[in-house]
Amino acid sequence: MSGLGRLFGRGKKEKGPTPEEAIQKLKETEKILIKKQEFLEQKIEQELQAAKKHGTKNKRAALQALRRKKRLEQQLAQTDGTLSTLEFQREAIENATTNAEVLRTMELAAQGLKKAYQDMDIDKVDELMADITEQQEVAQQISDAISRPVGFGDDVDEDELLEELEELEQEELARELLHVGDEEEEPPVALPSAPSTHLPAEPAPKADEDEAELKQLAEVAESPVGVRSTSSVYQNEQLSRTHHGKKAHPAPPVF
Incomplete structure (x- = not known):
């Protein structure tokens, strides 16, 4: 870089601090200002005690102490204002950093979602769903065809089979009724004859003989x-x- 460029301020721009570096620097400055506040408050209290000490005995010394106290109070007020400004800046940078991080996260999420759908469109999805529906219908037709009974005798009339079954049932019923009639006409079974011999007479009771x-x-x-x-x-x-x-x-x- 030539001296002429440096002279007119067209030199290389310095890279600015990152938000993290700025926040750290602000925190360090805040600590310094807080210590200055404490020092000024102590000095103000000392000057106030000096003014009270001299009082009417040494009016000139008391007035000087009050003047110093007034200047210290002004410095304390300036320090309070500066500290408030630094705190506001730090909070703004922290919020900006948080917002930037959230924005980057949302951008990454959008890119990921876009990448996930880059090979998809609504026409392809509709076509895919139509293919799935068609394949399901084909599978159902195949299942119905497999489960359909096949073999000889499919042309037999079902009514003829029912009539034949009814005839067989009638024949079986007639056979059972005929068998029951034969059982009723069987001759009675001959019972054995009663014995012809007389049983011995039962002896008279002993009580009758005594009577x-x-x-x-x-x-x-x-x-x-x-x-x-x-x-x-x-x-x-x-x-x-x-x-x-x-x-x-x-x-x-x-x-």
């Missing part, structure tokens, strides 16, 4: 002649029963 003996003894006892003989007859009966294993009854009283 007959007691009746006989009562008749003898009613006779005057046979009162005494009744006792001997009854004793003989008791002996006879004892001999044959029968239980003896007590002798009746003699009147």
Whole structure:
């Protein structure tokens, strides 16, 4: 670059700082201004105490302290304004950086979407859907053709088959009715004859035999002649029963 170019300011332009560098520089400057604010506040408090100390004793010194305090307050106000401006700039750059990042992301997303659809158009999509529908119809026709029954006898009349089946059912029903009639006409089965021999008579109960003996003894006892003989007859009966294993009854009283 010639000296003439440098003289008229047509030299090479310096590359400006990035947003990140600018934000970092602003933060460093803000820290410096905050420290200056703290220093000025301390000095203002010192001058105020000096003015109070001198008061009426040294009026000249008190006025000088108040003048210094006033200048410090002006510097503090300027520093506050500068700090506010720096904070505003930093926030603006941060917002701009965020917006730029969002914009770049949206641009990348748009490019990706465009690339995804670069080989597609609505005509191709409609054609593809028509092909899919046609292939589905062909597949359904093939399935119907495969599942259709094939073989001999497809020309047989279904009504004829039903009539033949009905005739067979009628023949079977007539055969069953005929078989039932034959069973009803069968001769009765001969039963065995009753036995001709007589069964032995059932022995009389022992209670009837004892009752007959007691009746006989009562008749003898009613006779005057046979009162005494009744006792001997009854004793003989008791002996006879004892001999044959029968239980003896007590002798009746003699009147």
